[in-house]
Amino acid sequence: MRCFLIPRSLMSVAIAGLTLSASAPHLAAALPQLQEASPSVLPSRCEDLPSLMFPNTVIASVETIANGTLTQGNQNIGEHCLVKGGMNQRISQSDGKSYAIGFEMRLPKQWNGRFLHQGNGGLDGVVKTAEGAMGGGPITSALMQGFAVISSDAGHDRGLPTFAYDPQARLDYGYQAVATLTPMAKSMINQAYGRGPDRSYFAGCSNGGRHAMVAAARYADDYDGILVGAPGYRLPLAAVASIAGAKVYASIPDTDKNELSSAFTPAERRHVSQAILAKCDELDGAKDGMIQNVKACQATFSLQKDVATCDSDRDGHCLSQPQKNAIERIFNGVTTSDGKVFYSPFPYDVGISSKDHMMWEYSAPIQRDSGAVAMIFNTPPVPLEDFNIRHFNGAEFVWKANIDELVSKVYATNGEYDESAMAFMSPPSPEDLSTLRDKGGKVMVYHGVSDAIFSVQDTETWFNALDANNHGHADEFAQFYPIPGMGHCRGGQSTDQFDMLSPLVAWVEKGEKPEQVIATARGLGNEGEVNEEIPASWNAARTRPLCPYPKVAFYKGEGNIDVADSFMCERPAHAM
Structure with a gap:
């Protein structure tokens, strides 16, 4: 059967009687419409x-x-x-x-x-x-x-x-x-x-x-x-990437492995976050502390060019060249020894300075990912006396880990464990x-x-x-x-x-x-839990449209920047 891509303007005419193969383009009108659910009352006491x-x-x-x-x-x-x-x-x-x-x-x-x-x-x-x-x-x-x-x-x-x-x-x-x-x-x-x-x-x-x-x-x-x-x-690979990232941070001169945040301090992160905002905040038309046009930001911001390089000691307002190189390695996607990215790059965004971001980069590799990678995603799991977690040293596992071996083992099987981590998790x-x-x-x-x-x-x-x-x-x-x-x-x-x-x-x-989903900030007075990371300059109940990819929320050019109605979901000029 020969299948043709029908222009959307002709769909309503051409769709009648059309049968599509599983591999052919699907048109919205051709997909089944499921019926709405009907309510009931529980007929008795529990x-x-x-x-x-x-x-x-x-x-x-x-x-x-x-x-x-x-x-x-x-x-x-x-x-x-x-x-x-x-x-x-x-x-x-x-x-x-x-x-x-x-x-x-x-x-x-x-x-x-x-x-x-x-x-x-x-x-x-x-x-x-x-x-x-x-x-x-x-x-x-x-x-x-x-x-x-x-x-x-x-x-x-x-x-x-x-x-x-x-x-x-x-x-x-x-x-x-x-x-x-x-x-x-x-x-x-x-x-x-x-x-x-x-x-x-x-x-x-x-x-x-x-x-x-x-x-x-x-x-x-x-x-x-x-x-x-x-x-x-792809959780097994993400967990290995987390460990690899910790090892990259630990390679920065003068970093204390017991205090991994010394590799890229909170003050330095705030400085980089401000540099990202300076380059990217207005790419969506509004200077509001938010980066809606994420793809454009990645093309615009350069860690090497837009953040000062320290001439002498680090003071929170610059990064040393080894720091820049290490951070770029992580955000470009950590690699195996042959230079292949095995998980994914990460985008530069304002949240690089958040507590959540630092927890996942500094604490999680030792306290969470080490055990998961060693026991759940390793085949076979690491030997452990009496299968007791108290006999496992997460820090030792991370610092001694060979990333190539960890990547290999998430795909491995043996006679007892006949499905690899990537097979049973993904x-x-x-x-x-x-x-x-x-x-x-x-x-x-x-x-x-x-x-x-x-x-x-x-x-x-x-x-x-x-x-x-x-x-x-x-x-x-x-x-x-x-x-x-x-x-x-x-x-x-x-x-x-x-x-x-x-x-x-x-x-x-x-x-x-859905054309968009309206989201609200959780400032003081919010009906739910308050988000302490909301900037004081924001309206406590700021709203924004969340836009389906590849559309982005652009400011209309007028109206209150704390109100979703002042923004519209549009496809960026560079969108794929």
């Missing part, structure tokens, strides 16, 4: 529900949670049932420990007919409150909106990397817990309400964003909408979401430009590959929102408070494609 049952599942408790027991912002979350349990309980043949997939489900009295699977962050290991709240200082959540929500520990009950000595626990953490929990959760909803969910969603940030990306690729038949935040979808073929696309599903992705652990440029590269795979039409089922100034999942000098779940639902169920 304690009077029929015995909830599913194979290999133990229900530990079912209880009523009264209206107002949980809140979101300053609003009450309505009455709901809390169901706690576990699946696939077993004793490991590898480490002798007990494992199960622990979970909780919250079933609203007033149900909107929707199900949301909440992906959690970090190493999992904890069943977090199943509420489905996303964005900085969230003031709404899936539970508050009437979704049935599930949260799990992803197959291990402590947030420590030692679970990874058990091969099955690795796979559960990576992707299999979701496959196990999804049919159970839908069955529980059916048993409670007398019918299954009309529409199903998946949402998470950081490792939860990775879970969401994996669900979009592996479990598209089970989910209709995917909300992805700061997707560490979505297969993430640039091909054709199953989700062809069923009428949608995916919305957001990522902070100042995220220091998972690079927004890595997400941009993914979206460009997805777009190329869809012949330039990925935006008909997928959107990517870079959030200027925001750190990892939240915070930073940014407008990071937003509701992206509601527009996702409207897109999935009504065909209303």
Whole structure:
């Protein structure tokens, strides 16, 4: 069959009767439109529900949670049932420990007919409150909106990397817990309400964003909408890159490895942040302490040229040449010994001076990434006496690490661990979401430009590959929102408070494609948690439009710069 790209002006005429192959460009009108979910009321008290049952599942408790027991912002979350349990309980043949997939489900009295699977962050290991709240200082959540929500520990009950000595626990953490929990959760909803969910969603940030990306690729038949935040979808490589970055910082003369911030001090970071703003702030038409035109900034700012080089001692207002060289190595993307970038570059942004940025660059490699890389992403994991984390020295591991070997081992397998870290942690073929696309599903992705652990440029590269795979039409089922100034999942000098779940639902169920998402700063008086990094010069409730890539929020030339209506989402002249 020969397929032709039909001009958008002729779509309404040409689309009738057109059949497209899986590899051909998809047109918005050709994609199925999913029906809107219908609400229901839980027919009985939680304690009077029929015995909830599913194979290999133990229900530990079912209880009523009264209206107002949980809140979101300053609003009450309505009455709901809390169901706690576990699946696939077993004793490991590898480490002798007990494992199960622990979970909780919250079933609203007033149900909107929707199900949301909440992906959690970090190493999992904890069943977090199943509420489905996303964005900085969230003031709404899936539970508050009437979704049935599930949260799990992803197959291990402590947030420590030692679970990874058990091969099955690795796979559960990576992707299999979701496959196990999804049919159970839908069955529980059916048993409670007398019918299954009309529409199903998946949402998470950081490792939860990775879970969401994996669900979009592996479990598209089970989910209709995917909300992805700061997707560490190549988490093993990002963690190795974090360790490599720490080693680069440690190579700067006079750096104290026990106080890694001495490599690039807070004062020096503030100076560089100001230099970035001086070159890039007005590229979006407004001098407002925010860099909306991120791509133009990367082409405009030069660390070597735009930051003074110290003539003598470092005083916080200059950088030594070794500092500049090291920082450039990190922001250009750390490499293996043959000079190949194995993860991603990072963009220069105002958030380079934030506490979050410094934590991820200085503390996380030693305190977080060392254990994850050594035990979860290494095949085989490093030997550890009695599988006890107390016998592991993260600093020693980092400073002795050979980056080439660490990169190699995230792709390695052996007889006991027959899936590599990159295989069980990453979505297969993430640039091909054709199953989700062809069923009428949608995916919305957001990522902070100042995220220091998972690079927004890595997400941009993914979206460009997805777009190329869809012949330039990925935006008909997928959107990517870079959030200027925001750190990892939240915070930073940014407008990071937003509701992206509601527009996702409207897109999935009504065909209303978002043109922008309005976000708010969390200054003093905010309904949710206050963001202490908001500059005093900003209105405490500053708003901005978040624009789907490659569009950027440009100032209209008039109007209050603290109000979103003064900005419009437009494609930059240099956009690809």
